[in-house]
Amino acid sequence: MTACQPFVRILILLAILTSVAWPGAADPLLRGTGDLGVIIERASGRIQIVETSQATKLTEVTGLGDLSHASVAFSRDGRFAYVFGRDGGLSKIDLLAGRLERRVVQAGNAIGGAISQDGRLIAVSNYEPGGVKVFDAISLELIADIPAMTDGVPSKVVGLVDIPDQGFAFALYDAGEIWLADVSDRSQPRVRRFAGIGRQPYDGFIVEQGRYYIAGLFGEDGLALLDLWRPDGGVKRILDGYGRGEEPLPVYKMPHLEGVAVAAGLVFLPAVGRHEVLVVDSRSWQEVGRIATAGQPVFAIARPDGRQVWVNFAHPDNATVQVIDVASLAVVHSFSPGKAVMHLEFTPKGEEVWISARDDDRVRVYATRTLRLLKELAAEKPSGIFFAARAHRIGY
Amino acid sequence: MWRAAIVQVITAGILAALSEPAVAASEPSGARQAQLLELLKHDCGSCHGLTMRGGLGPPLLPQALATIDDAVLIETILDGRPGTPMPPWRFQLDPADAAWLVKSLRAGVSP
Numbered sequence: 001m002t003a004c005q006p007f008v009r010i011l012i013l014l015a016i017l018t019s020v021a022w023p024g025a026a027d028p029l030l031r032g033t034g035d036l037g038v039i040i041e042r043a044s045g046r047i048q049i050v051e052t053s054q055a056t057k058l059t060e061v062t063g064l065g066d067l068s069h070a071s072v073a074f075s076r077d078g079r080f081a082y083v084f085g086r087d088g089g090l091s092k093i094d095l096l097a098g099r100l101e102r103r104v105v106q107a108g109n110a111i112g113g114a115i116s117q118d119g120r121l122i123a124v125s126n127y128e129p130g131g132v133k134v135f136d137a138i139s140l141e142l143i144a145d146i147p148a149m150t151d152g153v154p155s156k157v158v159g160l161v162d163i164p165d166q167g168f169a170f171a172l173y174d175a176g177e178i179w180l181a182d183v184s185d186r187s188q189p190r191v192r193r194f195a196g197i198g199r200q201p202y203d204g205f206i207v208e209q210g211r212y213y214i215a216g217l218f219g220e221d222g223l224a225l226l227d228l229w230r231p232d233g234g235v236k237r238i239l240d241g242y243g244r245g246e247e248p249l250p251v252y253k254m255p256h257l258e259g260v261a262v263a264a265g266l267v268f269l270p271a272v273g274r275h276e277v278l279v280v281d282s283r284s285w286q287e288v289g290r291i292a293t294a295g296q297p298v299f300a301i302a303r304p305d306g307r308q309v310w311v312n313f314a315h316p317d318n319a320t321v322q323v324i325d326v327a328s329l330a331v332v333h334s335f336s337p338g339k340a341v342m343h344l345e346f347t348p349k350g351e352e353v354w355i356s357a358r359d360d361d362r363v364r365v366y367a368t369r370t371l372r373l374l375k376e377l378a379a380e381k382p383s384g385i386f387f388a389a390r391a392h393r394i395g396y
Numbered sequence: 397m398w399r400a401a402i403v404q405v406i407t408a409g410i411l412a413a414l415s416e417p418a419v420a421a422s423e424p425s426g427a428r429q430a431q432l433l434e435l436l437k438h439d440c441g442s443c444h445g446l447t448m449r450g451g452l453g454p455p456l457l458p459q460a461l462a463t464i465d466d467a468v469l470i471e472t473i474l475d476g477r478p479g480t481p482m483p484p485w486r487f488q489l490d491p492a493d494a495a496w497l498v499k500s501l502r503a504g505v506s507p
Binding site for chain 1: 438439441443445449451452476481483484488
């Protein structure tokens with residue numbers, strides 16, 4: 001007994017000392033980023049840094065320029081968020097320190113970006129001047145410039161995604177082409193062009209962890225599919241003439257194809273100018289069905305386990321969200337999370353979904369199993385919501 | 397006293413003249429203007445940029461519109477431009493709304 005007394009005393013002393021020296025969670029560096037995320041406040045040039053475990057706002061970062069249509073990529077260590085602004089601004093945010101680390105304005109007018117397979121390069125796609133610029137992920141120093149010129153004419157670039165083997169894929173809106181850029185030699189990108197893919201590709205996305213790149217077409221009924229395992233086979237058309245000759249409805253907001261739902265071997269695609277989600281078999285690329293929806297779909301995003309697909313809609317039906325049950329291919333739930341629903345993002349394993357309601361100045365958090373509203377967060381004109389779990393997904 | 401009153405009357409006259417252009421009778425109400433401004437920034441802005449500097453759609457800054465007639469712009473808003481993603485807005489906007497939007501764009505919409 002007496003022998004342990006000094007030891008016990010030291011333990012008590014240590015406990016007191018550590019409680020003073022480490023104020024625990026108050027030190028922002030002593031935490032992971034796996035449950036962190038970013039909410040874009042589009043009209044204020046500001047983002048919120050949030051955490052999804054308690055659904056709270058941690059801090060905000062300002063001075064990020066025009067954030068309409070802003071999107072975000074994450075460094076592979078999950079510490080940094082790269083925010084791509086409409087005004088060509090590329091901002092690197094330190095999520096742990098809650099501050100702007102670096103910012104460059106790299107073009108007049110940009111649309112999105114992606115981070116390379118190895119996490120060392122950031123690519124940004126631009127409308128003005130059209131093309132892709134590649135930056136060092138640490139310093140944001142310009143590494144390579146890929147102007148999207150065809151026959152001397154510049155093209156707006158859309159649908160930029162990272163692809164396996166250190167590449168990027170993107171589509172040229174004006175020229176109707178898909179380009180693959182191999183950036184394994186970082187200062188000498190090698191570009192492979194696929195021409196004649198169809199009129200006005202407006203966005204693109206990756207299916208099957210990077211096997212396929214698909215560009216949606218605005219100027220024609222259908223999508224352009226490129227098998228990245230067999231690029232020599234060229235681009236083939238899928239869902240050709242899905243509108244069956246009917247005049248498409250006017251489109252008040254373009255569908256967004258990033259995060260297109262792939263579940264149970266099926267791809268769920270927002271139809272352009274129609275109140276439908278199209279369902280395609282990802283082996284045969286044949287249409288297997290179409291699901292009538294409340295409006296023109298903008299995002300159709302699968303819950304990470306693939307059991308549900310959540311859909312939001314273009315103006316004037318943008319107060320509605322519908323949930324498709326993948327097992328029965330039926331809409332099983334329709335509700336209004338608020339006015340002008342812009343985006344939805346699932347927590348990494350999908351038990352909750354965060355939904356931005358721009359005109360309510362709110363982000364609302366729902367349980368995906370019970371569809372119950374769990375929490376709401378105030379945000380000024382929120383648009384995109386991006387969680388750090390994207391850091392480890394291909395094609396984001 | 398008199399001088400102050402005269403200045404007041406003149407000032408009021410100038411203000412009235414400034415705030416009442418020829419189309420005053422058909423101008424949207426103040427509440428409607430606020431709605432239109434929201435629509436312009438957020439819905440038109442989804443293609444033309446929140447600050448009207450362009451996106452998938454062309455820029456709508458005053459200098460970009462300088463050589464285009466009001467009538468053409470109003471028609472474009474109401475009926476869209478076939479072959480491009482520009483949709484018709486006639487289901488939500490009347491000609492007076494469109495005319496007010498054109499006037500606002502020419503004046504430069506603040507972000």
